[in-house]
Amino acid sequence: MRKFIAGLVMGTALITTPLAAQADTPKNALVMAFAIDDMITLDPAQMFEFTGLEYAGNTYDRLIGYDNDDVSKIYGVIAESWDVSEDGKTFTFKVRDGIKFASGNDLTAEDAAFSLQRVVLLDGSPAFILGQFGLTPDNVKEKIYATDASTLVMELDKPYAPSFVLYCLTAGIGSVVDKKEVLAHEVDGDLGADWMKTNYAGSGPFALNKWTAGQSLSLTANENYWDGVPEMKRVIIRNVKEAASQQLLLEKGDIDIARNLEADQLASIKGDDDIKIMSKGKGALWYLGLSQKNEYLSNPKVREALKYLVDYKGISETILAGRSQIHQAFLPEGFLGAYNENPYDLNIEKAKSLLAEAGLADGFSVTMDTRNTTSIMAMAQSIQATWAQVGINLEIIPGDGKQTLTKYRARQHDIYIGRWSPDYQDPQTNASTFAWNPDNSDDATAKPLTWRNSWNPGPLTDEVDQAILERDGDKRAEMYVDLQKKVLEDGPFVIMFQETEIASMRKNVNNLVLAPSFDNNSYRFVTKD
Known part of the structure; x- marks a missing residue:
């Protein structure tokens, strides 16, 4: 018992001394570096953030x-x-x-x-x-x-x-x-x-030990779990947003898993015998949300022009190297009815022509709210440079995950660059997000991405409602393909990439589960050699 407690004390110390030299992590504790600054609440009835829902899933x-x-x-x-x-x-x-x-x-x-x-x-x-x-x-x-x-x-x-x-x-x-x-x-x-925002009342394989917003999250194994007790007695997640810092911690053995390494770090650790990499295709999509409250972005010609002003290939092959594929429709590949054609590419002259048709040949100024992680900032800067070629002055407004999400959910943005993942594995999950909005008023009850971007999709809302009543799978798939084509053509979204998630870990770590959906990633079966 004394040795176990000492290990836990060492694991806790990792939280407060990010780059200090440490011994290897305890064999019965899993330590991860992960950007968890988007966590707002621990209440599964109210959480709608990536890392929060991964916490709930465990x-x-x-x-x-x-x-x-x-x-x-x-x-x-x-x-x-x-x-x-x-x-x-x-x-x-x-x-x-x-x-x-x-x-x-x-x-x-x-x-x-x-x-x-x-x-x-x-x-x-x-x-x-x-x-x-x-x-x-x-x-x-x-x-x-x-x-x-x-x-x-x-x-x-x-x-x-x-x-x-x-x-x-x-x-x-x-x-x-x-x-x-x-x-x-x-x-x-x-x-x-109010209590559930920071507390726990569940029955899962792990229970909450402590959450310090913006710093760390620690869990303890549920020793009475009905479906098998986890071997890891502690899970310690450190909020480390910088990919280079995550790499250093991983190489030194101060953490077991790094969750947010960028292209440079992944290339650097390739061939390191002490580290292994696993990947999983996800349903998450990278996209731009264009507020229809903005006088320029509400113009259909401008929306179309912006879809020709992203260097899809360049971003996918460099900034997101190995971590994405180009995908421009709202249903990820692998879903019923997914539309896998990508009609847009970088075409400066086409974009100029469309802006001229919109009466904006000289461009305009607009802002983009951006989470301040390395890859998202790099994507935003790539887009900023491309848009400058047609006279669009894009001001990037960086912030942490909580800040940018809060502003986005309040419809106070011009453009938001974000990552959206399905809430469940039925195509309705994204159709009801990208093509459905029964009430576009500021005090609406339902607040999908269409609402956040102040877009009334008109008849598409009824078409989405009809799709969930169709019991013939082939007919239902055709309905979703049609919806995706219409949103591609006219919607206020520039959908760019489908994510491949990568976890980099010490070679002695086994059985981490990366799932098709972010909220099913699991630590329950992890063991260490």
Whole structure:
């Protein structure tokens, strides 16, 4: 025990002395360097950020899961099994017996019902996932309920494609929280929201130890986990945004895994016998969001011109070398109905002609909010240089992940350069983000990327709604292809790349899981030689 405690103290010291010389990390602790400055909350009912949802995926159990190697295979996690009514509008789930929360409370169907209700009632960014089924703060307690300790019922307003419903429950909003523990910290009817921002009430393979915003996140193994106790007793994640610093820490053995190495660092460590690299194609897309509140960006000719003003090939081969492929439609390759044609390339003369047609032959000035990581800044600077060739003066406004996201979500940007990843593995996840916006007012309930960029897609909203009711897979795929072509032509998005995620690690680290979706990346099976 003494040796184990000493190891943990050493691991904690890593957080406060970034580049100090250290011994190798403890064998039963996993130490990662990862840019986690986008973390805003630890509440799975409200989080909508990449690293926050990866945290939730390792600390909370969800109702439904899917096979990382074949996403068409859906299986139960907390929901051991389920049935769908003949009319397709009622789903009944059997909740698995024998699961306990970290508090020691039994996990029941009542906890599952409360968790889903809470998402809708709090009405945070991810609430729209359940709102798609006609669930509102006014009716959710009547539509989602437990009939006994092991039976959860979910009533929908329409007979949606069953796979669409189940894939939605694989998202972070499907995380089940401890009702008793959460309500014990409720203040003024907030459903424990303030407490949950920085605390934990789950049943997953790891539990929260401590989160220091902008600095570190540490987890402890759940020694009573129902599906197998992790071998790593601690997971320590250090917020290290600089890729060069991550590389140095990895080479010295101060960390086990570096999550954000850039092209230069990856080239530098190639051939290092002490380090290995793993990669996984992801659903994440790099894109520009163009606010339609801006007088220039609201011009269709300007939007089209900007799609010809990105050096797609150059950025993909240099800045994102090995970590992306060119992809310009809103459904990632591998999804049902994905459209894999890329109609735009860098064409300065074409862009000039389009700007002239828009009456802006001399260009204009505009700003771009940019997360201040190396690769994103490099992409922004490449775009800035290209746009300057047609007279567009692009001012780059750097900030940390929280700052830029907060501004973007408030519709206070001109242009936002960002990374979007599907919330679940059904094509509706991105269709409802890039092509659907039922209410473009500032106080709208649903706030997809169309809303953030103040774009009313008109008839596309109804077309998206129809696609989720189509049960014929081939017809449904055709509907999504058509939607992507229309958004490509007229939408306020310059979609550029599909991500390949890379993790660089010490050679003694095994079984890290990189999944198709960022929130299914898992530390649960990690071992060290």
